[in-house]
Amino acid sequence: MLRYLIRRILYLIPLFFGVLIxxxxxxxxxxxxxRLMTVQNPRITAEARANLSAYYGLDKPLYYQxxxxxxxxxxxxxxxxxxxxAGTPVATLIGDYAWLTFELQLxxxxxxxxxxxxxxxxxxxxxxxxxxxxxxTTSLLGTCIPIFYMGIIAIILFSYFLxxxxxxxxxxxxxxxxxxxxYELDGLWHMALPTAILTFAxxxxxxxxxxxxxxxxxxxxxxxxxxxxxxxxxxVIYKHALRNTLIPVxxxxxxxxxxxxxxxxxxxxxxxxxxxxxxxxxxxTKLDFPVIMGITVFITIMTLIANLITxxxxxxxxxxxxxx
Amino acid sequence: xxxxxxxxxxKLQVQNEKKRSRGVSQWNIAWRRFKKNKAALAGALIVGxxxxxxxxxxxxxxxxxxxxxxxxxxxxxVSPSLKYLFGTDYVGHDVFSQVVYGARSALFVGxxxxxxxxxxxxxxxxxxxxxxxxxxxxxxxxxxxFLVIPFLLILLVFLRVITAVAPSxxxxxxxxxxxxxxxxxxxxxxxxxxxxxxxxxxxFIEASKTLGASxxxxxxxxxxxxxxxxxxxxxxxxxxxxxxVEAAVSFLGFGDAAAITWGQQLQKANEAVKEAWWEGVFPxxxxxxxxxxxxLLGNGLRDALDPRLRE
Numbered sequence: 001m002l003r004y005l006i007r008r009i010l011y012l013i014p015l016f017f018g019v020l021i022x023x024x025x026x027x028x029x030x031x032x033x034x035r036l037m038t039v040q041n042p043r044i045t046a047e048a049r050a051n052l053s054a055y056y057g058l059d060k061p062l063y064y065q066x067x068x069x070x071x072x073x074x075x076x077x078x079x080x081x082x083x084x085x086a087g088t089p090v091a092t093l094i095g096d097y098a099w100l101t102f103e104l105q106l107x108x109x110x111x112x113x114x115x116x117x118x119x120x121x122x123x124x125x126x127x128x129x130x131x132x133x134x135x136x137t138t139s140l141l142g143t144c145i146p147i148f149y150m151g152i153i154a155i156i157l158f159s160y161f162l163x164x165x166x167x168x169x170x171x172x173x174x175x176x177x178x179x180x181x182x183y184e185l186d187g188l189w190h191m192a193l194p195t196a197i198l199t200f201a202x203x204x205x206x207x208x209x210x211x212x213x214x215x216x217x218x219x220x221x222x223x224x225x226x227x228x229x230x231x232x233x234x235x236v237i238y239k240h241a242l243r244n245t246l247i248p249v250x251x252x253x254x255x256x257x258x259x260x261x262x263x264x265x266x267x268x269x270x271x272x273x274x275x276x277x278x279x280x281x282x283x284x285t286k287l288d289f290p291v292i293m294g295i296t297v298f299i300t301i302m303t304l305i306a307n308l309i310t311x312x313x314x315x316x317x318x319x320x321x322x323x324x
Numbered sequence: 325x326x327x328x329x330x331x332x333x334x335k336l337q338v339q340n341e342k343k344r345s346r347g348v349s350q351w352n353i354a355w356r357r358f359k360k361n362k363a364a365l366a367g368a369l370i371v372g373x374x375x376x377x378x379x380x381x382x383x384x385x386x387x388x389x390x391x392x393x394x395x396x397x398x399x400x401x402v403s404p405s406l407k408y409l410f411g412t413d414y415v416g417h418d419v420f421s422q423v424v425y426g427a428r429s430a431l432f433v434g435x436x437x438x439x440x441x442x443x444x445x446x447x448x449x450x451x452x453x454x455x456x457x458x459x460x461x462x463x464x465x466x467x468x469x470f471l472v473i474p475f476l477l478i479l480l481v482f483l484r485v486i487t488a489v490a491p492s493x494x495x496x497x498x499x500x501x502x503x504x505x506x507x508x509x510x511x512x513x514x515x516x517x518x519x520x521x522x523x524x525x526x527x528f529i530e531a532s533k534t535l536g537a538s539x540x541x542x543x544x545x546x547x548x549x550x551x552x553x554x555x556x557x558x559x560x561x562x563x564x565x566x567x568x569v570e571a572a573v574s575f576l577g578f579g580d581a582a583a584i585t586w587g588q589q590l591q592k593a594n595e596a597v598k599e600a601w602w603e604g605v606f607p608x609x610x611x612x613x614x615x616x617x618x619x620l621l622g623n624g625l626r627d628a629l630d631p632r633l634r635e
Binding site for chain 1: 465466468469471472473474475476477478480481482484485488564568571572575576577578590593594597598601604605608611612615616619620623
């Protein structure tokens with residue numbers, strides 16, 4: 001298992017560098033950062049521009065800049081923001097916002113797995129029943145509705161018409177409006193609607209996947225053998241079939257978590273949730289490159305970690321992969 | 325009636341039969357299966373409906389694209405009525421007309437991005453799957469990089485920078501389409517490669533090699549037609565994804581300000597959920613409808629075109 005783990009980690013390193021290079025090049029191809037910084041200032045002189053270039057090291061060749069970027073990155077230095085809370089180290093800035101993003105995304109992922117797996121299994125068990133048809137229809141619809149639209153509808157319904165939940169944000173501005181005067185309850189109250197929507201959006205594709213994977217597994221010979229040897233249906237499904245059903249699900253969840261994080265700008269904008277996603281949108285609007293690069297690198301690392309966890313779980317569920 | 329007439333002339337009937345037996349191709353079987361699938365037909369109907377809207381948008385929409393009929397009449401943000409089917413927005417645009425004009429943008433980005441992404445995916449998948457070895461290794465590592473990249477983030481930065489530097493008009497829908505296409509081929513390339521690997525092992529490929537067919541002939545004449553069904557399905561689903569991504573980008577305010585898109589309408593609506601629910605509900609409904617249409621169509625095609633499934 002250890003050898004397997006080390007091999008997986010070694011495998012992720014070139015992947016990480018590859019992503020870094022593409023992100024770095026893409027951010028440079030787009031335009032000269034100094035020109036972008038000063039685009040709103042018509043009176044800037046060429047000399048001032050050159051000074052800025054020299055100050056940020058932008059007059060050096062591109063590969064040299066990349067090496068400096070890497071060297072600083074490994075010392076945990078992502079530079080200082082110049083648009084949002086100007087002067088704050090980007091690492092600090094991300095640290096302040098990351099927790100709220102994780103809170104939302106992990107809660108939604110956990111809840112959706114908790115709900116999706118049993119639903120998918122039951123749906124597969126009773127294939128073509130009314131329950132199965134309504135489950136698959138709802139799930140398919142869930143994969144087609146853009147998450148921001150779902151969010152807007154939820155806000156219109158539950159915040160505007162019913163008044164049950166706040167319109168957005170992570171906390172009330174005035175302590176007087178906390179439910180029962182508790183800060184924690186206020187946080188949960190604000191979190192409820194975004195978590196519910198994100199859960200539903202995450203849930204839908206997982207249900208479909210669990211269902212189709214279960215159907216596939218139930219057709220295998222060893223399930224027939226298990227049934228023939230007189231095992232109860234419960235034992236066949238939850239002990240023999242479920243474990244194999246989960247293999248594609250684990251792969252998917254690992255990849256999906258990265259997509260969820262990268263999609264954070266959308267989710268967080270709808271609910272005005274102060275996480276890294278909304279921070280990214282603000283930084284992009286203000287062309288704050290250190291923050292932009294910082295968040296991109298941060299999300300890439302998180303995605304790679306999610307992939308690694310996937311690989312480990314994978315090796316645990318399916319011993320064949322570990323031995324390979 | 326026709327049949328009985330023909331049976332009176334035996335010679336013709338023989339010809340007819342010959343023709344029919346040749347006519348039952350894989351495509352005919354697929355079409356027969358597709359016709360039976362109600363969900364797939366519904367998908368095709370939805371897509372057809374939206375294409376119809378886009379093709380005749382100026383005839384269907386009661387107002388011209390940038391008309392603000394409600395502005396001078398003081399009818400900004402009025403709720404749906406017979407005059408304004410879906411109500412009006414903050415400057416008095418007729419929401420229904422805007423929704424109709426949005427269809428063309430959505431389809432343009434959907435088809436364009438899917439075309440670009442699938443062209444790359446097919447080339448990478450075919451080469452990687454057929455040649456194997458070093459080429460395969462290299463291409464698959466590049467594919468993995470593109471799978472991990474937080475693509476939405478890069479897209480947002482790119483569009484923001486382009487609108488900041490270049491004169492207006494450059495960061496338009498075509499740029500969005502191109503960027504979505506260039507960054508979303510990876511997962512499709514992987515699936516096509518897997519399929520090529522499966523077909524490559526078939527006996528008829530072996531036979532064709534033995535007969536001395538060139539590599540090019542094997543790839544284009546034997547492998548490509550056998551993975552075509554997967555490509556068609558993936559393209560349909562890719563269109564759906566591209567439409568969703570474009571909507572998300574527009575919703576965040578990085579879209580093409582000169583074009584009318586459903587995502588942008590939702591962005592404006594998000595600022596006004598308290599005043600005018602109709603501003604957002606209808607454009608969003610159409611995004612969902614179109615994406616649902618392509619998804620149903622894709623799933624239906626998957627069931628219909630899979631050569632391994634036989635009645």
